[in-house]
Amino acid sequence: MLVKCRICKNKIERNEAYKVVVKNKNQYYCNAEEYSDWNKENESRMKVIDFAFEVLGETTNTSLMKELQGIAKIHTYKKMINYLESDVENIVNAMDKHFEKEYAKIRYFTAIIKNSIGDFRDKIEETDEEFMVELDIVEEVKYTPTKKKSFSDLIDEY
Numbered sequence: 001m002l003v004k005c006r007i008c009k010n011k012i013e014r015n016e017a018y019k020v021v022v023k024n025k026n027q028y029y030c031n032a033e034e035y036s037d038w039n040k041e042n043e044s045r046m047k048v049i050d051f052a053f054e055v056l057g058e059t060t061n062t063s064l065m066k067e068l069q070g071i072a073k074i075h076t077y078k079k080m081i082n083y084l085e086s087d088v089e090n091i092v093n094a095m096d097k098h099f100e101k102e103y104a105k106i107r108y109f110t111a112i113i114k115n116s117i118g119d120f121r122d123k124i125e126e127t128d129e130e131f132m133v134e135l136d137i138v139e140e141v142k143y144t145p146t147k148k149k150s151f152s153d154l155i156d157e158y
C-alpha cells in the first residue's frame with residue numbers, strides 16, 4: 001500500500017516510510033532525515049517570526065509572512081535566524097525610525113534581511129563534516145601555486 005509523504009508529497013510504500021504517530025493518527029514521511037530537517041526548519045521559522053514580532057510588534061499583516069517565505073525559499077529559515085541573531089544590534093538601530101504605515105516598516109525590515117543575508121556565512125558547525133570537506137577543497141585550490149609565465153612562455157603561446 002502506498003502512502004503520501006506529508007512534506008514532499010511523494011508516494012512511498014507504507015512499510016518503508018518513516019511513521020510518526022500524532023494524536024493517534026499515523027503520519028508518513030520519506031525518511032527520518034527528511035522529517036528531522038523539516039522539523040528544524042519549522043523551528044527556525046517560528047524563531048524568525050518571533051524575532052520579526054520583537055522588532056515590528058505583533059502583526060497579522062500577511063505581507064510579512066509572504067516576504068519571509070520568499071527569502072526562506074532561497075536561503076532557508078535556518079540561515080535567516082542565524083543571520084538575524086548575529087546582527088541584532090544593527091537591525092534594531094536601522095529600524096529605529098518613524099514609519100507612516102506598517103507595510104512600509106515590514107518592507108524595510110525584510111529589505112535589510114535581503115540585502116545582508118546573501119553575504120552572511122553561517123558559522124561552521126563542527127559536526128558539519130560535509131561542509132568541512134568542501135572547505136578543504138576550496139583551501140587547496142586557493143593555495144595551489146600558480147606558475148608565473150615567463151617571457152618565453154608567452155612567446156610560445158602566440
Ligand SMILES: [Zn+2]
Pocket residue numbers: 005006007008009010029030031034
Ligand atoms: Zn518526502
